[in-house]
Amino acid sequence: MAARDEIIAYANELLDVDSFKDYGPQGLQVVGADDVSRVICAVSSSLELFQRAAEAGAQLVIVHHGVLWENESRVIDRRVRRRLETLFDAEINLAGYHLALDAHPKLGNNALLARELGVEVEGPFMELGVGGRTAQSLEDLLALVRERINPDALAFAHGSGQVDRVAIVSGGAAKYLTDAAAQGYDVYITGEPAEPSQALARELDITFVAAGHHATEKLGVQALTEELANRFNLEWEFIDVPNPV
Numbered sequence: 001m002a003a004r005d006e007i008i009a010y011a012n013e014l015l016d017v018d019s020f021k022d023y024g025p026q027g028l029q030v031v032g033a034d035d036v037s038r039v040i041c042a043v044s045s046s047l048e049l050f051q052r053a054a055e056a057g058a059q060l061v062i063v064h065h066g067v068l069w070e071n072e073s074r075v076i077d078r079r080v081r082r083r084l085e086t087l088f089d090a091e092i093n094l095a096g097y098h099l100a101l102d103a104h105p106k107l108g109n110n111a112l113l114a115r116e117l118g119v120e121v122e123g124p125f126m127e128l129g130v131g132g133r134t135a136q137s138l139e140d141l142l143a144l145v146r147e148r149i150n151p152d153a154l155a156f157a158h159g160s161g162q163v164d165r166v167a168i169v170s171g172g173a174a175k176y177l178t179d180a181a182a183q184g185y186d187v188y189i190t191g192e193p194a195e196p197s198q199a200l201a202r203e204l205d206i207t208f209v210a211a212g213h214h215a216t217e218k219l220g221v222q223a224l225t226e227e228l229a230n231r232f233n234l235e236w237e238f239i240d241v242p243n244p245v
Contacts, residue, residue: 001037002232004093011228015100022099024068030087030094033059039236041225043217047083049241054090064221066096101220102170103128107227109170112219116148119166126176129169138163138207150215154193156201156208159186170216181206191216214243
């Protein structure tokens with residue numbers, strides 16, 4: 001068992017959350033029990049997640065997508081009330097780490113995606129992502145994406161077929177496709193496609209891969225939670241609430 005405030009302070013410092021301007025607060029978002037022995041982690045906040053965390057006896061839930069966003073209403077409606085009541089009734093703390101978790105060089109979604117896909121990271125891409133090299137064929141790289149990240153990954157394979165340089169930004173980052181092409185990458189991997197993605201990939205001679213917003217953001221929150229569990233001697237579990245997006 002460890003103090004909640006010590007766990008959150010360590011996570012905030014580890015991820016350097018103050019260096020990122022995000023769409024909502026990073027770190028502790030809902031206050032629950034003072035002490036923590038069991039942690040649940042997941043990609044996104046939802047009523048189902050909070051109910052399952054309560055059933056599992058967790059004192060802390062860590063998510064990539066929290067409950068407080070600048071573009072959402074500040075009104076506590078019935079949907080938000082049910083979520084909060086579930087957390088309050090079970091004395092569960094909720095912590096959310098978004099862009100800082102995407103960008104972390106060791107625990108971040110993009111660094112871990114690169115590792116899973118056999119891409120040797122050479123440096124950052126568009127601040128949050130990573131860029132690197134691989135010796136794989138395009139066919140082998142796409143097979144690895146479907147094996148390790150998402151069997152339903154969408155690919156617009158409009159490059160030459162030769163793969164050397166790969167750029168990766170998890171989640172909803174289709175807008176960086178033109179930047180990837182301009183910087184000489186052969187493949188760009190993200191979570192979601194946009195309507196222009198197919199035509200852009202064809203015209204820019206680059207392969208665009210949309211491996212799922214949810215699917216590309218599973219790894220970071222698990223790596224962070226495992227790091228915290230090892231440091232503070234906590235039990236932990238990843239709860240996957242399936243999402244095809």
